[in-house]
Amino acid sequence: MSIGIAATIGMIATVAAIVLLYVKVLPKKYDGKLDNKYLQWLHNYFNFKRLYIEDILKFLFVVGTVMCVCFGFFMMFSVTETYFGDQSNFTTGLVLLIVGPITMRFIFELQMMGVMLVRNVMDINKKMNKSLSENEDSIRKEDSINPVNSQPKIKE
16 A cells, blocks of 8 residues: 555544544533543543643653752763863762752743643632532522513503
8 A cells, every 4th residue: 555545544534533523522512421431531631621731741840850860960970071181070960960950840830830720720610610500500490489470460
């Protein structure tokens, strides 16, 4: 099979999958109502119900901090050969060992502030929608108990 045929078949399959997802999985009316766990996961994934960037940023922060500490520690005991002779990297390693984790913390804390802001807004929005739906339900109950006449009474 040539690359052109493979690309064409891939494009047709892509369009079919997109249409299927938009019709059978992504609408809000299917939220929590899909029987298949995988389809429910797809619904949550494509509707951004969970923010994976938070876990990724935490992992990258740990990796970056450990790298700064390890590289800084071993750099303190290394030597660089130059034209004028050997030069110690002790100061560079010490700076990386101390300043590296602090800089990593600052950078990732700024990024996490944005992620946490979005997460908190999503939580507030979810709570607001829940309280609004409860208020609408209580209003409907009151209306069913005390029906209001649609025609005004005429005084004679």
